[in-house]
Amino acid sequence: MSNGNAQGVAISVRDLAKRFGEVEAVRGVSFEVASGEVFGFLGPNGAGKSTTISMLCTLAKPTSGAATVAGYDIVRDRDNVRRHIGLVFQDQTLDGHLTARHNLQLHAELYGIPRRLVEPRMRQVLQMVGLWERRDGVVRTFSGGMRRRLEIARGLMHSPRVLFLDEPTVGLDPQTRRSIWTYIRELQELEQITIFMTTHYMDEAEWCDRIAIMDHGELVALDRPDALKAGIGTDRITIHSDNEIATIAALKSRFDIDGTIHDGAVTFGVTDGDSFLPILFRDFGLPIRSVSVSRPNLDDVFMSFTGTRIRDVDEHAATITARQAVGALR
Amino acid sequence: MKAATTTVPPAQTPAGVRPDGIELVRVSVPQRTAGSELRAIRIVWRRELIRFRSDPIRIVTWLVQPFLFLFVLGEGLSHIASAGTHGVPLKSFIYPGVLCMAVMFTAMFSAASFVWDREFGFLREMMVAPVSRSSIILGKCLGGATVAALQGLIVLAIAGAAHVPYHPLMLLGAFGIQLLLAFTITAMGMAIAVRIKQMQSFMGLTQLIMLPMFFLSGALFPASGLPAWLNVLTRLDPMSYAVDPMRKLVFANLKHVNPIAKSILVPGLNWWSYHIPSGIEVGVVAAIGVVMMSIAVIGFNRAE
Numbered sequence: 033m034s035n036g037n038a039q040g041v042a043i044s045v046r047d048l049a050k051r052f053g054e055v056e057a058v059r060g061v062s063f064e065v066a067s068g069e070v071f072g073f074l075g076p077n078g079a080g081k082s083t084t085i086s087m088l089c090t091l092a093k094p095t096s097g098a099a100t101v102a103g104y105d106i107v108r109d110r111d112n113v114r115r116h117i118g119l120v121f122q123d124q125t126l127d128g129h130l131t132a133r134h135n136l137q138l139h140a141e142l143y144g145i146p147r148r149l150v151e152p153r154m155r156q157v158l159q160m161v162g163l164w165e166r167r168d169g170v171v172r173t174f175s176g177g178m179r180r181r182l183e184i185a186r187g188l189m190h191s192p193r194v195l196f197l198d199e200p201t202v203g204l205d206p207q208t209r210r211s212i213w214t215y216i217r218e219l220q221e222l223e224q225i226t227i228f229m230t231t232h233y234m235d236e237a238e239w240c241d242r243i244a245i246m247d248h249g250e251l252v253a254l255d256r257p258d259a260l261k262a263g264i265g266t267d268r269i270t271i272h273s274d275n276e277i278a279t280i281a282a283l284k285s286r287f288d289i290d291g292t293i294h295d296g297a298v299t300f301g302v303t304d305g306d307s308f309l310p311i312l313f314r315d316f317g318l319p320i321r322s323v324s325v326s327r328p329n330l331d332d333v334f335m336s337f338t339g340t341r342i343r344d345v346d347e348h349a350a351t352i353t354a355r356q357a358v359g360a361l362r
Numbered sequence: 363m364k365a366a367t368t369t370v371p372p373a374q375t376p377a378g379v380r381p382d383g384i385e386l387v388r389v390s391v392p393q394r395t396a397g398s399e400l401r402a403i404r405i406v407w408r409r410e411l412i413r414f415r416s417d418p419i420r421i422v423t424w425l426v427q428p429f430l431f432l433f434v435l436g437e438g439l440s441h442i443a444s445a446g447t448h449g450v451p452l453k454s455f456i457y458p459g460v461l462c463m464a465v466m467f468t469a470m471f472s473a474a475s476f477v478w479d480r481e482f483g484f485l486r487e488m489m490v491a492p493v494s495r496s497s498i499i500l501g502k503c504l505g506g507a508t509v510a511a512l513q514g515l516i517v518l519a520i521a522g523a524a525h526v527p528y529h530p531l532m533l534l535g536a537f538g539i540q541l542l543l544a545f546t547i548t549a550m551g552m553a554i555a556v557r558i559k560q561m562q563s564f565m566g567l568t569q570l571i572m573l574p575m576f577f578l579s580g581a582l583f584p585a586s587g588l589p590a591w592l593n594v595l596t597r598l599d600p601m602s603y604a605v606d607p608m609r610k611l612v613f614a615n616l617k618h619v620n621p622i623a624k625s626i627l628v629p630g631l632n633w634w635s636y637h638i639p640s641g642i643e644v645g646v647v648a649a650i651g652v653v654m655m656s657i658a659v660i661g662f663n664r665a666e
Binding site for chain 2: 119
């Protein structure tokens with residue numbers, strides 16, 4: 033039951049689903065996140081990540097299914113969930129007219145943090161994200177990276193057990209993204225909290241202890257990043273040829289390999305790419321324009337589970353949103 | 363002596379110091395209580411004040427309108443109005459209306475901050491906090507009311523320019539009505555703001571409501587001898603119930619007003635044959651405020 037003492041399990045989700053009218057945004061997902069884990073939630077835009085996070089943060093009610101966060105039920109025990117979670121949203125939620133200090137003080141007051149602890153705690157979280165010197169600066173004047181760090185500091189202000197980060201690095205340059213990640217890992221160790229974060233940058237998933245991949249409202253994969261990569265064959269081989277269909281057929285008949293066509297090339301996974309190449313050249317029998325071998329990244333993982341590359345889905349999602357926007361304007 | 367030395371540090375004291383000098387402090391969020399709700403209401407209220415203070419231009423811009431009405435309209439029309447005011451300066455007559463108007467516009471636009479908060483995302487920070495939504499609305503209403511009343515205070519300070527003597531009790535009473543009206547109008551604005559996503563829509567809608575509300579309130583003309591349809595609308599206008607007691611209050615302190623002038627200029631409001639006393643009028647304003655705030659809370663609770 034919801035007693036808030038669930039040691040070991042920070043988040044437990046069972047058949048969670050959310051429907052907006054006709055659209056099934058989340059179609060019954062189940063997973064568990066262990067205490068102290070950095071859990072990555074991946075997927076293209078519109079896959080249902082943000083909706084899932086909204087439900088776990090008690091901002092949206094699930095249509096069906098159940099979940100507990102920090103041991104509390106997200107529907108029946110909303111207040112207790114809120115007391116134990118910190119949130120960093122995709123969009124900025126700071127008050128730009130106030131100083132960094134005022135923003136944190138406001139947070140402390142809203143959460144009822146004991147008054148004598150507000151100053152020392154504020155000092156700690158600001159030092160952790162390297163903003164203590166800028167505490168009296170008006171937030172409007174901060175750079176994007178500084179604001180994100182301040183949001184993370186604010187999310188930690190009340191010592192939450194679980195910190196939710198919804199696309200914490202979106203819109204930031206690669207260097208700032210890397211530094212945000214360094215902060216996140218440090219904070220996780222220092223504060224010993226569970227981190228649940230979403231991203232659609234595949235390279236960032238490598239920072240996570242475990243990742244779940246979501247597509248079309250369903251979980252399509254859940255494992256450690258290296259296990260996921262191993263699961264699709266160690267290496268990726270990409271063949272450019274004049275006839276992709278024939279290439280696929282030849283791969284199937286000669287090597288019993290299932291290739292997929294993408295961007296005018298055929299790709300497939302093998303355990304050891306370097307030693308496979310000579311065999312390929314010897315037995316393939318069809319003309320090849322070029323061949324490349326690459327170590328798999330999580331983009332490949334995503335592709336092997338969903339059949340599309342993440343950026344394609346993004347483009348598709350972008351078209352849909354653009355269409356919706358036009359529709360809304362009418 | 364024993365007891366003094368064995369002070370056990372409470373659970374929420376610093377948890378240690380890191381090598382780089384960062385002192386580790388753990389806190390915990392207490393259960394929701396009436397006290398924590400009060401703290402939340404207070405900080406939401408204070409935020410409105412901090413933001414008001416940091417925006418001096420707003421203070422000036424919202425003062426332009428009442429000053430225009432009082433000095434330009436009050437002076438410009440005084441000559442043609444002189445036949446009907448029975449020796450009372452037109453400025454003194456419309457001054458109570460201007461006192462109400464000064465808080466009305468600011469109060470309504472204080473509620474606009476809610477729409478800004480939604481647009482700029484800050485609303486979510488408040489929505490995920492372990493506080494009730496009623497507290498957020500109440501804090502916002504009180505904040506808007508305070509800001510608007512401060513504005514009204516400036517108009518109150520220039521009573522002399524409208525030939526209205528500075529009588530302490532009158533000033534106190536007038537400020538009280540301003541405060542109450544400010545609260546009610548902010549609540550009204552909030553009831554709209556919680557249901558609206560875009561600033562433009564909010565501005566358009568409130569403009570649509572406010573000008574008729576202002577003109578029908580009797581701020582610029584006495585609510586007597588009006589055609590029947592106008593009479594009905596005047597009684598339906600919440601502002602009327604603030605302007606009328608305000609005018610009664612101001613006229614009670616005006617010197618040399620003959621009874622005939624008073625009966626024409628301050629006829630009072632009535633429901634059919636019942637003449638409404640000031641106390642009831644003020645009560646009506648307060649009741650509308652409470653109802654509006656409840657409508658705002660319901661709307662906010664419904665929004666997921």
